[in-house]
């Protein structure tokens with residue numbers, strides 16, 4: 001499959017509208033995420049390895065906010081536990097339609113169910129591994145505690161939650177340094193200053209990052225025994241929380 005280049009914000013927009021996971025974004029998504037999220041490919045591979053480590057026989061593995069199913073495919077190709085099912089959920093119709101085709105073209109063994117739903121309303125049951133790879137940051141802040149508590153309740157003992165997020169920082173100097181370095185990363189990947197600045201405006205009220213300590217506090221409050229940051233590249237990090 002040829003990868004389409006993301007040029008959504010390449011020309012000057014007269015009216016700035018909030019970022020949405022619509023057809024246009026879904027069409028260029030692999031290019032957009034690869035050029036925008038430092039360490040993305042390493043994270044996808046790492047999540048497959050962790051899913052294999054924690055998947056328990058006869059349980060569900062969830063990919064919440066699956067987009068085109070990159071996490072689903074990585075888990076599917078790695079998990080060896082018997083009789084697991086991957087449940088991949090996204091509320092964007094454009095993403096789910098394309099994910100269906102991509103998952104069909106992959107013939108690894110683990111069965112996959114794809115659902116177009118709001119993850120805040122999806123039941124989570126009999127789970128050993130739950131992944132939210134850059135999804136929690138798009139959920140309204142006042143709904144995040146309830147979502148993580150629901151995931152905790154749906155996990156079996158020994159199960160894990162993996163959450164990857166863009167981070168913010170309490171002190172202004174650190175925050176500015178990471179934002180600036182991420183900007184350099186995007187420029188190095190061919191985005192112009194105008195593209196970067198227009199996308200930043202579109203994301204402003206849509207992607208709300210939190211601090212690392214806010215994430216650990218939420219995992220603890222939900223009941224998780226322990227949480228670790230297992231990956232970080234610039235201001236993009238991934239956590240694993242243990243039930």
Ligand SMILES: Nc1ncnc2c1ncn2[C@@H]1O[C@H](C[S@+](CC[C@H]([NH3+])C(=O)[O-])CC(=O)[O-])[C@@H](O)[C@H]1O
Pocket residue numbers: 021033064065066067068069070071089090091092095117118119120132133134135138139
């Ligand atoms: N409430 C919600 N319910 C369901 N889906 C949602 C919700 N809110 C946002 N989404 C979905 O979460 C996804 C976030 S992208 C995930 C990348 C993927 N995990 C990857 O590893 O390639 C991250 C990014 O673009 O930075 C989008 O597909 C949204 O439609």
Ligand SMILES: O=C(O)C(=O)Cc1ccccc1
Pocket residue numbers: 032033036037166199203207
């Ligand atoms: O592009 C950015 O600035 C980001 O923070 C990451 C991102 C990647 C893909 C969709 C939305 C946000």
